[in-house]
Amino acid sequence: MSVFHRLAARLRRHKDKRPPYAGDAAPTPSVPAKEPAAGVPSKPVKSSSAKEHKPPAPMGTLVASSEGFMFDPTTTMNLARAADIRPQDPAEIVPGKVLKRDEKGRIHIKIVFYGPSLSGKTTALRWLFANVRSLSKGKIIEIGDELGRTTFFDFVPVSASEKIVFDVFTVAGQRRHASNRISVLRDSDGLIFMADSTPEQMNENLASIGELRMALGTDRMATLPIVVSLNKRDVANALPVDYMISMMGLEGYPVFGTVATVGTNLLRMFQRILRDALIFKVGI
Numbered sequence: 091m092s093v094f095h096r097l098a099a100r101l102r103r104h105k106d107k108r109p110p111y112a113g114d115a116a117p118t119p120s121v122p123a124k125e126p127a128a129g130v131p132s133k134p135v136k137s138s139s140a141k142e143h144k145p146p147a148p149m150g151t152l153v154a155s156s157e158g159f160m161f162d163p164t165t166t167m168n169l170a171r172a173a174d175i176r177p178q179d180p181a182e183i184v185p186g187k188v189l190k191r192d193e194k195g196r197i198h199i200k201i202v203f204y205g206p207s208l209s210g211k212t213t214a215l216r217w218l219f220a221n222v223r224s225l226s227k228g229k230i231i232e233i234g235d236e237l238g239r240t241t242f243f244d245f246v247p248v249s250a251s252e253k254i255v256f257d258v259f260t261v262a263g264q265r266r267h268a269s270n271r272i273s274v275l276r277d278s279d280g281l282i283f284m285a286d287s288t289p290e291q292m293n294e295n296l297a298s299i300g301e302l303r304m305a306l307g308t309d310r311m312a313t314l315p316i317v318v319s320l321n322k323r324d325v326a327n328a329l330p331v332d333y334m335i336s337m338m339g340l341e342g343y344p345v346f347g348t349v350a351t352v353g354t355n356l357l358r359m360f361q362r363i364l365r366d367a368l369i370f371k372v373g374i
Contacts, residue, residue: 166301169273170304170306175306186372189372192255199364200256201278201280201363203282204282205283205321206297210286210348213350214260215258268301272301275302283299284319285298286322287322288328315366320346320347320348
């Protein structure tokens with residue numbers, strides 16, 4: 091045997107005797123799959139194909155997950171029933187069929203800003219109130235706490251003409267005000283869902299959209315005019331738009347990247363929801 095072959099054989103013997111490295115994962119013994127008990131269906135295996143369609147998590151940001159927030163569907167459904175949010179009547183989706191009129195005969199269309207606390211809902215409403223001069227506006231009514239956060243709702247009537255009035259509300263985003271927040275959803279004709287683009291608030295966005303879906307029900311979520319505002323796009327670590335929309339399951343809705351403090355895209359967003367709600371309710 092040549093010197094080369096003797097050296098190679100010695101190295102192989104030395105390698106076989108080497109203890110395993112502490113950082114190596116121990117091999118997992120194979121365990122036979124348990125047979126399901128009689129009468130108990132086996133759990134379906136989740137497919138990983140759904141994850142392949144979601145954009146990858148942005149580097150250097152927090153990744154949101156369903157384990158990161160508390161959301162109680164039963165409580166939300168009970169609050170929705172208490173607020174008299176019922177399954178949609180077929181007549182409600184026929185333009186001009188179900189209209190709310192005041193003593194002057196004017197049609198009222200209700201628009202609601204919905205989203206987590208401090209996402210910018212009240213800031214957006216204040217900016218629109220101060221800067222949209224083409225619309226006739228009534229007095230803005232604000233109910234807030236000592237920190238300036240909405241504790242019940244902000245409201246302003248906006249007259250598009252002598253015959254149509256948009257009643258615009260923002261809701262309290264804090265978890266403890268769920269009852270008041272869901273009550274404001276009753277009889278809404280259009281929604282602006284305002285999400286916070288900062289990574290630390292992504293779980294709050296998920297909790298808020300989950301609550302909204304549960305409170306409105308599948309039929310109203312499918313037919314009600316809804317636009318999406320991804321607010322605070324000016325922060326340095328703002329989450330990518332595609333990532334946020336995919337995480338919240340809001341594909342297919344009109345999306346606007348906004349900065350409520352300076353009014354970026356607020357007018358376009360507001361015009362879109364007013365137009366869609368007007369077509370939905372009146373048909374013009």
